Amino acid sequence: MMVEDRTVPTNGSGTDVHDAPITLDDERWEKVVEITGGEAAVCFQCGVCTAVCPWALVRQKPLPVRLLIRRAQLGLDRDGDDLWLCTTCGHCQSLCPRGVDIPGVIRSLRNWAWQEREVPEGLPSLMWDVHWDLNPWGQPPSQRYDWADGLDLPDFDPEKHEILLYVGCSSCYDLRMQKVARAFVGVLRAAGVEFGVLGEDEPCCGEAVSAVGQEAYLAEIVASNTKLFAERGVGHMVTLSPHCYDIFATEHATDGDFKPEHYTTYLAGLIEAGRLELPGIAGIAATFQDPCFLGRTHDTYAEPRQVLEAIDGVDLREMDDNREQGLCCGGGGGRMFMETVVEVRFAVPRVKQAQATGAQVLVTACPACTSCLEDGVKVVDEVDLRVMDLAEVVGMALAGAGE
Numbered sequence: 001m002m003v004e005d006r007t008v009p010t011n012g013s014g015t016d017v018h019d020a021p022i023t024l025d026d027e028r029w030e031k032v033v034e035i036t037g038g039e040a041a042v043c044f045q046c047g048v049c050t051a052v053c054p055w056a057l058v059r060q061k062p063l064p065v066r067l068l069i070r071r072a073q074l075g076l077d078r079d080g081d082d083l084w085l086c087t088t089c090g091h092c093q094s095l096c097p098r099g100v101d102i103p104g105v106i107r108s109l110r111n112w113a114w115q116e117r118e119v120p121e122g123l124p125s126l127m128w129d130v131h132w133d134l135n136p137w138g139q140p141p142s143q144r145y146d147w148a149d150g151l152d153l154p155d156f157d158p159e160k161h162e163i164l165l166y167v168g169c170s171s172c173y174d175l176r177m178q179k180v181a182r183a184f185v186g187v188l189r190a191a192g193v194e195f196g197v198l199g200e201d202e203p204c205c206g207e208a209v210s211a212v213g214q215e216a217y218l219a220e221i222v223a224s225n226t227k228l229f230a231e232r233g234v235g236h237m238v239t240l241s242p243h244c245y246d247i248f249a250t251e252h253a254t255d256g257d258f259k260p261e262h263y264t265t266y267l268a269g270l271i272e273a274g275r276l277e278l279p280g281i282a283g284i285a286a287t288f289q290d291p292c293f294l295g296r297t298h299d300t301y302a303e304p305r306q307v308l309e310a311i312d313g314v315d316l317r318e319m320d321d322n323r324e325q326g327l328c329c330g331g332g333g334g335r336m337f338m339e340t341v342v343e344v345r346f347a348v349p350r351v352k353q354a355q356a357t358g359a360q361v362l363v364t365a366c367p368a369c370t371s372c373l374e375d376g377v378k379v380v381d382e383v384d385l386r387v388m389d390l391a392e393v394v395g396m397a398l399a400g401a402g403e
């Protein structure tokens with residue numbers, strides 16, 4: 001029901017669209033409260049979220065996070081493109097004094113945008129790629145395990161295997177990330193781990209679908225994957241991407257036997273158990289990029305560093321913003337599937353931070369981070385940095401190939 005029109009004052013953001021009179025609509029307000037689970041209601045508009053959002057580092061106009069939340073509280077229309085800039089890195093949420101699940105609110109607002117058919121160009125075809133090809137890159141499902149040619153990977157058998165290795169769409173299809181998958185297979189074999197894979201039956205985890213807020217489709221993917229994993233007897237699953245891990249841990253992990261884990265914590269466990277001995281590297285200075293969906297989302301900061309520190313010859317240095325304050329690479333929240341011009345890529349200031357440590361290697365543990373940071377290295381002047389996944393560094397140590 002439409003209620004009286006009331007003009008509300010602007011909040012001083014200076015953005016033109018908010019200076020105009022606005023109409024409050026009770027029905028719409030109820031809809032927004034419902035769709036965001038009431039999460040936005042506790043915000044008291046302190047503005048910390050806007051201040052810490054990395055968009056303020058790369059452009060003059062910050063992402064008006066506080067305003068997005070305020071408009072959600074009031075049940076007002078979404079603010080066009082701003083909604084789709086968020087990488088869901090969680091930095092704002094980690095510092096919000098009211099504990100608002102800001103990335104969750106953003107995803108809910110995106111879900112609403114899908115319902116009203118107001119999404120950026122390209123995202124509907126992303127959904128079709130996942131639907132028809134079972135991966136967001138639109139690559140043929142029959143080529144999903146081409147990366148493993150010659151590796152003789154066994155089909156997962158719960159009677160024989162300790163873990164299911166879930167490789168994920170990026171590492172299956174992206175030529176750069178295929179090297180990470182192959183390196184990790186070598187590490188597992190060096191540790192004597194009995195593992196199997198699902199091969200061409202490996203499904204998409206649905207993270208890209210979740211990131212852009214397509215909740216109805218995500219629910220279908222989760223139901224289908226849960227059924228498949230139960231049928232195949234999947235218990236302990238190790239993923240290469242923290243995004244896959246997050247989706248499995250938060251959306252799929254309803255069965256007590258199903259235990260998803262990111263490979264960094266698994267590797268730390270193998271080292272601690274004495275199953276993986278790392279002979280060392282001839283000496284490299286390295287710094288670690290905390291993937292948002294490993295660090296801030298799952299509080300996993302120590303284990304990747306423990307793995308690096310277990311390698312003789314690695315001189316681990318920290319960037320100015322690290323651990324809880326780590327700077328997002330810019331690839332989350334579906335941004336990998338949207339155009340980001342060079343001038344506003346978070347990876348550029350991040351690469352400069354890595355460069356300032358004097359490190360030769362910028363290590364991470366996420367396909368999105370690797371891709372974004374390598375793009376960042378290409379555009380920063382006079383930078384001499386190699387971006388490597390932690391699995392590759394461990395593989396290099398096992399090969400005794402320091403640089």
Ligand code: SF4
Pocket residue numbers: 042043044045046047048049050065066069092095096097098099100102
């Ligand atoms: S930091 Fe939290 S309480 Fe403060 S404006 Fe943002 S969402 Fe609201």
Ligand code: SF4
Pocket residue numbers: 049052053054055063065085086087088089090091092093102103
């Ligand atoms: S989640 Fe990250 S990108 Fe999104 S609004 Fe918060 S700080 Fe900004």
